[in-house]
Amino acid sequence: MPVYEYRCASCQRKSSFFVKSINAPLSPVCSSCGSREMNRVFSSFAYHKSLATVHEESGDPDKPGEGYYNDPRNIGRWTEKKFQDLGMEMPSQVQDMIEAARDGAMPESVKDLQPGLTEV
Ligand SMILES: [Zn+2]
Known part of the structure; x- marks a missing residue:
């Protein structure tokens, strides 16, 4: 199951969410402040380095x-x-x-x- 990381737009804390399906609608909620303004964070593994x-x-x-x-x-x-x-x-x-x-x-x-x- 993929794990997506999101950063909260209000408190800047990162939270991780399991995603059951790539196509499943995901409405992450900040685990610190409950904000729904979450931005997807893309991991910076070497594998994902841009070309x-x-x-x-x-x-x-x-x-x-x-x-x-x-x-x-x-x-x-x-x-x-x-x-x-x-x-x-x-x-x-x-x-x-x-x-x-x-x-x-x-x-x-x-x-x-x-x-x-x-x-x-
Ligand atoms: Zn927050």
Whole structure:
């Protein structure tokens, strides 16, 4: 069962609520002051880091540092950037491969797109 965290708009206290279903209507009430003005708080686990943050921490895609491609979210970034630099739309086939690679499937053809992973 997912747990959602809410912050009370009145007293700023955080409360956690079990959510029986993602689609179930939820009207959280502050456990401290009883206010119904609750705002959803999104957890800041590393897993939930935004893509922008991951990119920032990983550095320039043209100069991938050590461990750059250890983060699957960086896979295909170099390719994306190249297409962007050329002002070209990335073919959907390439997009699909990159998406698949980011999900953990690493087809040979995507490996070839990675400068650091190309076998010599
Ligand atoms: Zn409150």
